[in-house]
Amino acid sequence: MEEIQDLWPLLTAEERVESFSMLSRDDAEDFFQGLTSRGQAQIVLGCSPRERKLWMRLLAPDDAADVLQEVPEENRAELMDLLDVATQREVRALLAYAEDQAGGLMSPRFARVRPDLTVEEAVRYVRRQAQDRLETIYYVYVLDSTQKLQGVVSFRELLTAPADKLVCELMESDLVTVPEDMDQEHVAEAIAQHDILAVPVVDGEGRMKGIVTVDDVVDVVQSEATEDMHKIGGMEALDSPYLQTRFLPMIRKRAGWLSVLFLGEMFTTAAMSRYEEHVARAVVLAIFVPLIISSGGNSGSQASTLVIRAMALGQVKLRDWHRIVRRELLSGFALGGILALVGIARVVLWDMLFQTYGEATPFLAATVAVSLVGVVMWGTVSGAMLPFILRAFGFDPASASAPFVATLVDVAGVMIYFNAAGIFLSGTLL
Amino acid sequence: MEEIQDLWPLLTAEERVESFSMLSRDDAEDFFQGLTSRGQAQIVLGCSPRERKLWMRLLAPDDAADVLQEVPEENRAELMDLLDVATQREVRALLAYAEDQAGGLMSPRFARVRPDLTVEEAVRYVRRQAQDRLETIYYVYVLDSTQKLQGVVSFRELLTAPADKLVCELMESDLVTVPEDMDQEHVAEAIAQHDILAVPVVDGEGRMKGIVTVDDVVDVVQSEATEDMHKIGGMEALDSPYLQTRFLPMIRKRAGWLSVLFLGEMFTTAAMSRYEEHVARAVVLAIFVPLIISSGGNSGSQASTLVIRAMALGQVKLRDWHRIVRRELLSGFALGGILALVGIARVVLWDMLFQTYGEATPFLAATVAVSLVGVVMWGTVSGAMLPFILRAFGFDPASASAPFVATLVDVAGVMIYFNAAGIFLSGTLL
Numbered sequence: 004m005e006e007i008q009d010l011w012p013l014l015t016a017e018e019r020v021e022s023f024s025m026l027s028r029d030d031a032e033d034f035f036q037g038l039t040s041r042g043q044a045q046i047v048l049g050c051s052p053r054e055r056k057l058w059m060r061l062l063a064p065d066d067a068a069d070v071l072q073e074v075p076e077e078n079r080a081e082l083m084d085l086l087d088v089a090t091q092r093e094v095r096a097l098l099a100y101a102e103d104q105a106g107g108l109m110s111p112r113f114a115r116v117r118p119d120l121t122v123e124e125a126v127r128y129v130r131r132q133a134q135d136r137l138e139t140i141y142y143v144y145v146l147d148s149t150q151k152l153q154g155v156v157s158f159r160e161l162l163t164a165p166a167d168k169l170v171c172e173l174m175e176s177d178l179v180t181v182p183e184d185m186d187q188e189h190v191a192e193a194i195a196q197h198d199i200l201a202v203p204v205v206d207g208e209g210r211m212k213g214i215v216t217v218d219d220v221v222d223v224v225q226s227e228a229t230e231d232m233h234k235i236g237g238m239e240a241l242d243s244p245y246l247q248t249r250f251l252p253m254i255r256k257r258a259g260w261l262s263v264l265f266l267g268e269m270f271t272t273a274a275m276s277r278y279e280e281h282v283a284r285a286v287v288l289a290i291f292v293p294l295i296i297s298s299g300g301n302s303g304s305q306a307s308t309l310v311i312r313a314m315a316l317g318q319v320k321l322r323d324w325h326r327i328v329r330r331e332l333l334s335g336f337a338l339g340g341i342l343a344l345v346g347i348a349r350v351v352l353w354d355m356l357f358q359t360y361g362e363a364t365p366f367l368a369a370t371v372a373v374s375l376v377g378v379v380m381w382g383t384v385s386g387a388m389l390p391f392i393l394r395a396f397g398f399d400p401a402s403a404s405a406p407f408v409a410t411l412v413d414v415a416g417v418m419i420y421f422n423a424a425g426i427f428l429s430g431t432l433l
Numbered sequence: 434m435e436e437i438q439d440l441w442p443l444l445t446a447e448e449r450v451e452s453f454s455m456l457s458r459d460d461a462e463d464f465f466q467g468l469t470s471r472g473q474a475q476i477v478l479g480c481s482p483r484e485r486k487l488w489m490r491l492l493a494p495d496d497a498a499d500v501l502q503e504v505p506e507e508n509r510a511e512l513m514d515l516l517d518v519a520t521q522r523e524v525r526a527l528l529a530y531a532e533d534q535a536g537g538l539m540s541p542r543f544a545r546v547r548p549d550l551t552v553e554e555a556v557r558y559v560r561r562q563a564q565d566r567l568e569t570i571y572y573v574y575v576l577d578s579t580q581k582l583q584g585v586v587s588f589r590e591l592l593t594a595p596a597d598k599l600v601c602e603l604m605e606s607d608l609v610t611v612p613e614d615m616d617q618e619h620v621a622e623a624i625a626q627h628d629i630l631a632v633p634v635v636d637g638e639g640r641m642k643g644i645v646t647v648d649d650v651v652d653v654v655q656s657e658a659t660e661d662m663h664k665i666g667g668m669e670a671l672d673s674p675y676l677q678t679r680f681l682p683m684i685r686k687r688a689g690w691l692s693v694l695f696l697g698e699m700f701t702t703a704a705m706s707r708y709e710e711h712v713a714r715a716v717v718l719a720i721f722v723p724l725i726i727s728s729g730g731n732s733g734s735q736a737s738t739l740v741i742r743a744m745a746l747g748q749v750k751l752r753d754w755h756r757i758v759r760r761e762l763l764s765g766f767a768l769g770g771i772l773a774l775v776g777i778a779r780v781v782l783w784d785m786l787f788q789t790y791g792e793a794t795p796f797l798a799a800t801v802a803v804s805l806v807g808v809v810m811w812g813t814v815s816g817a818m819l820p821f822i823l824r825a826f827g828f829d830p831a832s833a834s835a836p837f838v839a840t841l842v843d844v845a846g847v848m849i850y851f852n853a854a855g856i857f858l859s860g861t862l863l
Contacts, residue, residue: 036628194651225625229742236735236738244743250764257764261732268727289722292719293722305666312675316674405835410727
């Protein structure tokens with residue numbers, strides 16, 4: 004089984020079904036439960052009709068709904084029919100939600116009691132519910148006769164409370180809930196922030212529809228982070244693990260941004276063309292271009308990554324922008340200053356060693372130093388602000404990728420540098 | 434309470450203690466439990482000695498251990514004395530582990546039974562244990578008289594099984610465990626992969642020491658992703674949220690890599706100096722430099738991000754390197770080809786519009802196209818391999834940041850480009 008787990012990502016759909024069929028019954032069940040919805044769908048589609056029913060019925064309603072979303076349209080009805088009638092109803096309700104909303108993530112199988120039960124009655128009632136494979140018995144939700152959520156009590160509290168106390172005396176009525184259409188990222192945040200094991204999902208009228216448990220959230224947290232990282236790396240996020248993504252879809256997700264960045268970089272080319280005469284007169288200027296503009300890109304990449312991640316974790320909100328501008332202006336000044344010192348050392352050292360720049364040395368050093376401070380400040384501020392701008396216009400802030408910021412900063416870098424050169428070097432090199 | 438939660442990141446330690454003291458008892462408890470260890474430490478240190486005891490005793494042993502690790506050395510013994518003797522013993526055991534190992538993450542408060550108990554006895558026994566604030570009653574672990582882990586049974590199963598069955602007949606003995614010194618990242622992987630709510634931690638002899646629950650893991654997954662993202666963005670990972678990190682430590686974490694990258698970029702400058710004569714003869718060549726080298730950097734950043742994330746999720750292992758080289762060689766060829774077409778269009782179009790390049794046009798187009806394919810292939814392959822190399826030498830693969838890869842690729846980019854120019858343009862521009 005270990006072996007199959009290791010090889011799994013490398014196998015084709017047919018090989019997967021084949022090696023899966025060689026597992027013992029017990030191992031197969033464990034393995035099946037641990038697969039992604041996509042993997043489960045491949046197994047279900049690949050096996051015999053008799054087996055198919057068996058596997059579909061092993062799935063909890065929320066997992067079954069996910070599998071149905073993975074299979075081709077034409078197989079959906081057939082697989083749905085394999086489920087028992089009660090589960091079919093639950094699955095149909097779940098399919099009405101978008102996959103990445105609280106409603107699409109939740110399980111309708113939670114433990115519920117009425118507020119006027121005694122502790123003893125409640126324990127007995129929950130034990131009876133536990134026989135239908137509840138998602139968790141850790142939390143017991145208190146609903147009134149209209150399914151409105153009144154409060155929550157932990158099963159542990161029920162077990163240790165006096166038998167004749169009423170549930171409503173025991174329950175916590177001030178509880179965290181999430182609406183059905185909340186984005187899964189925010190559901191994950193709510194669970195992580197309040198350190199709870201499950202959060203109830205309620206509709207507009209306060210009726211409880213299901214629970215999202217923390218184990219569903221681990222997957223969400225992980226895949227949201229992956230998505231953001233891919234975007235920060237300068238491409239569209241892949242839908243499946245790298246080695247399992249087919250070649251053409253992957254090229255498509257990478258080529259798009261790469262072409263956009265390439266076109267963007269043409270502005271840098273255009274900007275440089277404007278200073279062609281500078282370059283013709285002082286070739287040495289061209290040589291420092293990569294050094295200067297890449298420093299702006301690097302500092303911008305740091306700033307945008309920091310802000311994107313802080314936004315994703317809810318640590319930075321849109322209204323914080325002015326605090327961050329101030330912070331990054333200062334950071335840019337400090338970081339640019341450090342690089343400027345290194346840059347001056349480089350110019351002076353080269354001149355001492357190779358007598359390269361002659362009497363222009365101090366002016367060249369000044370050009371490099373001043374442009375570095377300017378470019379790095381521009382990099383940190385625009386890198387930090389780009390995620391805000393994207394978010395304010397409804398785009399994903401993670402699209403402010405390192406390469407994107409670098410490209411934006413390059414144009415400005417060229418202009419800052421050649422203008423500084425124009426000021427400091429006219430009369431000597433220019 | 435909502436308000437304090439929102440403002441929290443912006444408050445100083447004193448302001449935090451003050452606003453915390455204004456909360457009602459109930460709210461304060463909720464709020465305290467939801468804080469990070471650092472926040473809890475600030476509150477505990479800030480409040481009166483009587484209150485201090487109260488808050489320390491509210492903490493579960495694993496949380497108390499984390500708080501003790503956050504406070505200055507000299508306060509540790511005093512705070513430890515506030516705990517009851519049993520908890521002190523547990524906390525001391527936990528402090529012996531590194532914070533980021535399974536042992537440092539686990540709670541010693543799990544539900545345990547002997548294998549020869551009947552179901553009825555087991556339920557009664559677990560209910561009694563539940564009164565001491567167990568971490569979870571969801572899983573009940575079956576230990577023999579030497580504390581060796583024999584199996585696990587879910588509390589739900591106990592509740593629904595016949596009262597006179599023995600625990601050992603019911604338990605699952607083939608279960609996932611993690612060793613005490615396992616890195617927290619791998620613990621998180623184990624829990625996520627097997628979709629379990631808690632994993633038992635065992636020592637070298639198979640004795641059970643504690644459990645790590647899935648809610649601890651959400652924090653781990655999130656902070657590991659943050660760390661990787663900061664590194665991918667080209668800096669050292671910050672220890673605390675962006676807005677809470679003080680200015681100087683932040684500058685230090687960013688300036689280090691920025692300076693390294695700056696020094697790295699000097700190789701590009703040196704490489705360009707070698708081609709100074711090319712530039713002097715054909716200034717137009719200099720103008721395309723940013724376009725060409727940034728394409729290499731961008732494609733490299735995509736490849737390294739993909740590989741770093743796939744490694745962190747355990748989807749790619751060291752031994753997969755040759756499959757990935759092959760894949761990225763092909764990707765680089767395809768992506769470089771696409772950019773080459775755009776590049777040719779740019780050169781030809783400019784010549785048609787502005788008669789810029791004259792008879793050198795086809796040769797310049799060939800130079801740009803061939804260098805783009807070469808640079809992008811070099812970018813994808815070296816971007817994909819750098820994380821492998823770092824990991825093979827024991828470094829964190831996430832240090833293969835977008836800016837780092839871009840800097841490495843820049844040197845090669847300059848060389849590829851000017852050599853291509855030497856071949857295609859000698860006789861016309863050169």
